Structure formats: C-alpha cells, structure tokens
Amino acid sequence: DIQMTQSPSSLSAFVGDRVTITCRASQSVSTYLNWYQQKPGKAPKVLIYASSTLQSGVPSRFSASGSGTDFTLAISSLEPEDFATYYCQQTYDIPWTFGQGTKVEIK
Amino acid sequence: QLQLQESGSGLVKPTQTLSLTCAVSGDSISSGDFSWNWIRQPPGRGLEWIGYFYHTGSTYYNPSLKSRVTISADRSKNQFSLNLNSMTAADTAVYFCARGRQLWTHPFFDYWGQGAAVTVSS
Numbered sequence: 001d002i003q004m005t006q007s008p009s010s011l012s013a014f015v016g017d018r019v020t021i022t023c024r025a026s027q028s029v030s031t032y033l034n035w036y037q038q039k040p041g042k043a044p045k046v047l048i049y050a051s052s053t054l055q056s057g058v059p060s061r062f063s064a065s066g067s068g069t070d071f072t073l074a075i076s077s078l079e080p081e082d083f084a085t086y087y088c089q090q091t092y093d094i095p096w097t098f099g100q101g102t103k104v105e106i107k
Numbered sequence: 108q109l110q111l112q113e114s115g116s117g118l119v120k121p122t123q124t125l126s127l128t129c130a131v132s133g134d135s136i137s138s139g140d141f142s143w144n145w146i147r148q149p150p151g152r153g154l155e156w157i158g159y160f161y162h163t164g165s166t167y168y169n170p171s172l173k174s175r176v177t178i179s180a181d182r183s184k185n186q187f188s189l190n191l192n193s194m195t196a197a198d199t200a201v202y203f204c205a206r207g208r209q210l211w212t213h214p215f216f217d218y219w220g221q222g223a224a225v226t227v228s229s
Contacts (some may be wrong), residue, residue: 001170001171031213032213032214034213034215034216036154036216042221043203043205043219043220043221043222044154044203044216044219045219046215046216046217049210049213049215050210050211050213050215053210055215055217087153087154089154089215089216091213091214091215094167094169095156095169095170095171096156096214097156098153098154098155098156099153100153101153101154
C-alpha cells in the first residue's frame with residue numbers, strides 16, 4: 001500500500017493567516033492526489049483533485065501543488081469556516097489511501 | 108442534485124455481519140463513468156477506503172478487508188450495499204458511501220453520504 005504522511009498533524013492559526021499543509025507519499029503517485037476538508041460530524045468535502053485542480057464551488061483562497069511524492073495545500077487567508085481537518089488522498093494505486101489528517105484550529 | 112443516504116444496522120455483535128445500504132437519488136448508478144464507494148472512519152481517526160462497485164459491474168476491494176467484504180448493487184432500486192462479515196470491535200466506525208468521479212483519468216470522491224455510525228458490541 002502507498003503510505004501518505006501529512007505534516008503537521010495539527011496547527012493553530014489566526015483568521016487571515018496563510019497556512020500550508022504538506023503531504024508526502026511513500027512512492028510516486030504522479031498527480032493522482034486529492035485534498036478533502038472535513039468538519040466535525042460531517043462527511044469530507046473535496047477541495048482539490050488531480051493535485052492542483054480546484055473543485056467547482058471551492059473558494060480561490062485554496063490552492064495546491066505537487067507531483068511525484070511531495071504535495072502542498074495552501075490556504076491564502078484563513079476564514080472562520082476553514083477551521084477543520086484536511087486529508088490528502090492518493091488514487092494512483094489501489095488501495096486508495098488517505099493521509100492521517102491535519103487539524104487546523106483557531107489560535 | 109445528487110444525494111446519497113446510508114442506512115442499516117447501527118449495532119452489530121462481534122462475529123456477525125454488517126449490512127449497509129446507500130440509496131442514491133438524482134442520478135442512476137448505472138449511468139456515467141462513476142464508481143460507487145464505501146469509506147469508513149473509526150472514532151477520532153482517519154479515513155479508510157473499503158472498496159467500490161463500478162457501473163460496469165466490476166468491484167475492487169481494499170486488500171486488508173477483501174476476505175470479509177462484499178459490495179453489490181441493486182440497479183432497480185438505484186442503491187448499492189456493503190456487507191462486512193466477522194465483525195470485531197476494530198470495525199467500529201462511521202461508514203460513508205461516496206461517488207467516485209474521474210476527470211482526466213484522476214479519480215476523486217465528489218458526493219458523499221452523511222455517514223452511518225456502526226458500533227460492534229455484545
């Protein structure tokens with residue numbers, strides 16, 4: 001299985017801060033990398049697919065990049081509704097696997 | 108607007124079989140280039156992909172669960188189901204169904220159900 005490792009596991013930030021989350025794959029996943037946002041008690045919501053493509057309806061303050069084994073999700077200016085847990089997912093090889101999550105909390 | 112809704116047993120005894128159904132409305136599970144997936148999330152933990160049913164009828168499972176899992180579809184009812192046998196406490200989780208979409212050959216989950224909480228306990 002391809003292991004996905006996110007860092008940090010959690011972070012605290014102020015509204016308006018720029019935040020970056022990284023995701024590293026145990027082997028190359030090309031650009032088969034997605035990012036999801038999950039709020040407590042809710043299902044995840046896709047933000048980014050194919051490494052850098054913004055899903056329809058997702059605010060442009062979210063962006064992502066990377067290929068191969070190293071990926072980054074950035075939020076340019078945190079809004080109150082962005083405090084949540086973020087997961088990366090590889091769909092390069094079955095079984096599709098997720099990172100362990102990064103919890104973004106209010107400072 | 109596509110909607111997915113999980114239903115089924117919320118409490119399962121150890122060694123028994125979990126049965127969950129995902130009812131799909133707003134589109135047919137037989138149309139389009141989509142996969143119909145199950146994903147689970149143990150309490151306070153991350154996400155684990157269980158497997159999917161493809162619109163052609165083929166299925167793919169996570170090897171870690173393959174010996175215990177079956178995903179099937181009832182096209183007449185526009186729903187798909189998960190059966191997971193030999194349940195243990197480690198299978199306690201929220202179980203989500205989700206549609207898998209491919210754009211430029213890149214799969215991702217674009218619609219999710221709200222999740223069904225399943226507890227394994229005697």
